[in-house]
Amino acid sequence: MELEFNAEELAFRDEIRAFIADNFKPETRRAQKLTPSFQSDPDVVVPWQKALHARGWVAPGWPKDAGGPGWNAAQRFIFEAECARVGTPAMSPMGVRMVGPLLIRYGSQEQKDFYLPRILSGEDLWCQGYSEPGSGSDLASLRTKAERKGDHYVVNGTKIWTTHAHFANRMFALVRTSDGARQQDGISFLLIDMKTPGITIRPIRTMGGDHEVNQVFFDDVHVPAANLVGEEGQGWTYGKYLLEFERGGGVVSPKLRQALRNICEVAESEVTDHAIAHPEIAMKISEISLDLDALEFAELRVLSALQSGQNPGAVSSSLKLRASEIHQAITRIGVEVIGQSALIEEPMRPLYALNHESLLPEAFLTLVPRHLNGRANTIFGGSSEIQREIIAKQVLGV
Amino acid sequence: MDLTPTDSQRMLRESVARYVAENYDSEGRRKAAQEPQGFSAQHWRNFAELGWLGLAFSEEDGGFGGGPVDIGIVMEEFGRGAVAEPFLSTVLLGGGAIATCGSAAQKRDFLPQIVQGDLHLSFAHYEKDPRHGLDAIAAEARREQDGWHLRGRKVAVLDAAAAGIHVVSARIAGAGDDAVALFLVPRNARGLTLRDAPRMGGGRIADLVLDDVVLPYDARLGEDDNALPAIARIIDGALTAMSAEAVGLMSALVDTTIEFTKTRKQFGRALAANQVIRHRLVDMYIACDEARSTALRAALYSGESSNDVVRAMAASGAKCKVGTSARKIAEEAVQLHGAMGVTDELDVGLYFKRLLAFETMLGSGDHHLRRHAALMRQSASV
Numbered sequence A: 001m002e003l004e005f006n007a008e009e010l011a012f013r014d015e016i017r018a019f020i021a022d023n024f025k026p027e028t029r030r031a032q033k034l035t036p037s038f039q040s041d042p043d044v045v046v047p048w049q050k051a052l053h054a055r056g057w058v059a060p061g062w063p064k065d066a067g068g069p070g071w072n073a074a075q076r077f078i079f080e081a082e083c084a085r086v087g088t089p090a091m092s093p094m095g096v097r098m099v100g101p102l103l104i105r106y107g108s109q110e111q112k113d114f115y116l117p118r119i120l121s122g123e124d125l126w127c128q129g130y131s132e133p134g135s136g137s138d139l140a141s142l143r144t145k146a147e148r149k150g151d152h153y154v155v156n157g158t159k160i161w162t163t164h165a166h167f168a169n170r171m172f173a174l175v176r177t178s179d180g181a182r183q184q185d186g187i188s189f190l191l192i193d194m195k196t197p198g199i200t201i202r203p204i205r206t207m208g209g210d211h212e213v214n215q216v217f218f219d220d221v222h223v224p225a226a227n228l229v230g231e232e233g234q235g236w237t238y239g240k241y242l243l244e245f246e247r248g249g250g251v252v253s254p255k256l257r258q259a260l261r262n263i264c265e266v267a268e269s270e271v272t273d274h275a276i277a278h279p280e281i282a283m284k285i286s287e288i289s290l291d292l293d294a295l296e297f298a299e300l301r302v303l304s305a306l307q308s309g310q311n312p313g314a315v316s317s318s319l320k321l322r323a324s325e326i327h328q329a330i331t332r333i334g335v336e337v338i339g340q341s342a343l344i345e346e347p348m349r350p351l352y353a354l355n356h357e358s359l360l361p362e363a364f365l366t367l368v369p370r371h372l373n374g375r376a377n378t379i380f381g382g383s384s385e386i387q388r389e390i391i392a393k394q395v396l397g398v
Numbered sequence B: 001m002d003l004t005p006t007d008s009q010r011m012l013r014e015s016v017a018r019y020v021a022e023n024y025d026s027e028g029r030r031k032a033a034q035e036p037q038g039f040s041a042q043h044w045r046n047f048a049e050l051g052w053l054g055l056a057f058s059e060e061d062g063g064f065g066g067g068p069v070d071i072g073i074v075m076e077e078f079g080r081g082a083v084a085e086p087f088l089s090t091v092l093l094g095g096g097a098i099a100t101c102g103s104a105a106q107k108r109d110f111l112p113q114i115v116q117g118d119l120h121l122s123f124a125h126y127e128k129d130p131r132h133g134l135d136a137i138a139a140e141a142r143r144e145q146d147g148w149h150l151r152g153r154k155v156a157v158l159d160a161a162a163a164g165i166h167v168v169s170a171r172i173a174g175a176g177d178d179a180v181a182l183f184l185v186p187r188n189a190r191g192l193t194l195r196d197a198p199r200m201g202g203g204r205i206a207d208l209v210l211d212d213v214v215l216p217y218d219a220r221l222g223e224d225d226n227a228l229p230a231i232a233r234i235i236d237g238a239l240t241a242m243s244a245e246a247v248g249l250m251s252a253l254v255d256t257t258i259e260f261t262k263t264r265k266q267f268g269r270a271l272a273a274n275q276v277i278r279h280r281l282v283d284m285y286i287a288c289d290e291a292r293s294t295a296l297r298a299a300l301y302s303g304e305s306s307n308d309v310v311r312a313m314a315a316s317g318a319k320c321k322v323g324t325s326a327r328k329i330a331e332e333a334v335q336l337h338g339a340m341g342v343t344d345e346l347d348v349g350l351y352f353k354r355l356l357a358f359e360t361m362l363g364s365g366d367h368h369l370r371r372h373a374a375l376m377r378q379s380a381s382v
Helices: A007-023 A027-033 A042-055 A073-086 A093-106 A109-121 A235-246 A253-268 A279-305 A317-337 A339-341 A367-377 A384-398 B007-024 B024-036 B041-051 B066-079 B087-101 B105-115 B228-263 B274-299 B308-336 B340-341 B347-360 B364-377
Strands: A125-129 A144-151 A153-158 A170-176 A187-193 A199-205 A211-223 B121-124 B141-145 B147-158 B165-172 B180-186 B192-198 B204-215
Touching: A007 A042, A007 A073, A007 A125, A007 A170, A027 A042, A027 B066, A042 A109, A042 B308, A073 A253, A073 A279, A093 A125, A093 A170, A109 B192, A144 A170, A144 A187, A153 A170, A153 B105, A170 A235, A187 A211, A187 A235, A211 B165, A235 A317, A253 A279, A253 A317, A279 B274, A279 B364, A317 A367, A317 A384, A317 B024, A317 B274, A384 B165, A384 B274, B007 B041, B007 B066, B066 B228, B066 B274, B087 B105, B087 B147, B087 B165, B087 B180, B087 B228, B141 B340, B147 B180, B147 B308, B165 B204, B180 B228, B192 B364, B204 B308, B228 B308, B228 B347, B308 B340, B308 B347, B308 B364, B340 B347
Parallel strands: A125 A170, B121 B165, B141 B165
Antiparallel strands: A144 A153, A153 A211, A170 A187, A199 A211, B141 B147, B147 B204, B165 B180, B192 B204
């Protein structure tokens, strides 16, 4: 076991730093800093993604032959840590972290050849059609129907909590193609072009004031049968595989660390009259920082044990569970640090396009919305209660 | 950077785990606890033969040059079996003091004896609870014609009953406010009184009174007039190792509790068939895994290459974070075992006490959280 970076790893770090210095634009940095939602608008992400794409660095977790950079655990961690340090926007996870790995494992050669390069280049923006109004934690009860008619599936139903459906040109969806003995049977995995006639989108505003999620309606939407992934009726298996990547297998701790650093900076500043000088604030920050230390080492342990492209398994559930709780604790201390300023609302979105003087100092603008939006963290991607069920069954055997 | 264990680390873990599994059970532990020294001399001889007592010392000091990660591996496996032998007191605290502060002659005289299992040590520093700070000591050493004269009183000295030599801290009279040194006090020194008691969860604990104990000049460890930074390093190393031991104690409790809730039936089904129980088991499991990550982190940061602040933050951080996990797991384990968990008939109670002892020793979790927060601000490193 060795914690220190060796000379090769240090050289790699310098390479990443130089790349960031050359390619990360100050206006993107400011826009990202002022983004309180989970995912950044394509306007913010695309320029950065293009720069990464030119170097082949968009999908650090993908195997090399699928278009990944072929980095080892240490390199992946260094890359994430360096990006987090300066606050680069994250690639839309629905492509790179979700449907990408799924297609790599289960897609046909044609599907891989067509979709994977478009994910990397940013030409395609994906959204995820999983939850439905009647199917949240009990995802397998989903009822959106896809009926086979000739060489098409005809899709009817509705999906909800669809992040960035209003930006995406493609959706991957779990749909019901038949009714089986168990509700998990008869689910299939479909790739849907969002421009297909019959799709409508209703925006849903969250309590933080952001428009990130939507409800999507399907009214006789014709999807080519070639857009089925794998076998008909096996969608549940694929869908669960994808969820492991949604939950874990990434590197989250550097971003959380940076979020905590940003709050420490605010707490050290004049604007808060040095909130951190109060022991109750300083000790809470220390406590969160210790939780983060543990998460970081858990991630490093998992990363060291996984080959790139490999699915993380049930450990993704415990990483997701803790990462989401720590995220919430960080956003909560952010609210506490600014005291009564937290009462002031700034409804304008996007915040980086703010064209008037706000009553809130710029450093405070995102803190409360981040906390409010952050409550979703223990709910999306499988609620914490679902993660506990998975761990109980798969790890503890109870 | 690579966090996978080396082959020799894997082998070390296997060998300690096997020894503990084969040699430690409820009955054996209870018998050892009846010994006047609180542990089994036979086990200690075996530890020496297996080479574990030399792990903490460099090869030139007569040891086998293991690092903090190796020590953590041994301590974690000791924890699983609630081993009561005084590895912490003799090897890490007392032996650590000689290795850190001792002269070449002192190291040559004493460290090989520890490695061979022939010498036990105690580390007598605190006079008040650790929350008062490392410098809250009043014991005094005065240099006179016939040697050093020591006066003072030390509390909560771990495993002093077995110690051939006590490593005692004292202020050096007339040498300035910061002047603190460590002294080697033989167990039969005139003027030394030891009041000894059994320690919660295993081992012994004692108060020492030094009433004009006269020592030769060379009884002082090294030459340094300010031993406090070295004492801090020794204690940080002990905190790191104890955190690994606590992980072993916790993982044994988590396993036992899962097993128990799978077999124990109420209302016609296993306890673990209830979601309210399952989720609590998961939270115990996660708390244990977080503690494992934290202890490993502290071990890796306690190596030679880390600076003092990083090392101190990692050690205090581990004491706090692992302590939080320890309390949660210990309390849940007793609760989920029901009334049987409160009895002295199951090992659950013993492990509970060992974890409570961990929380209590060398400063509470809150004390170390304060220290962590102060260091964090001072170094501006989140």
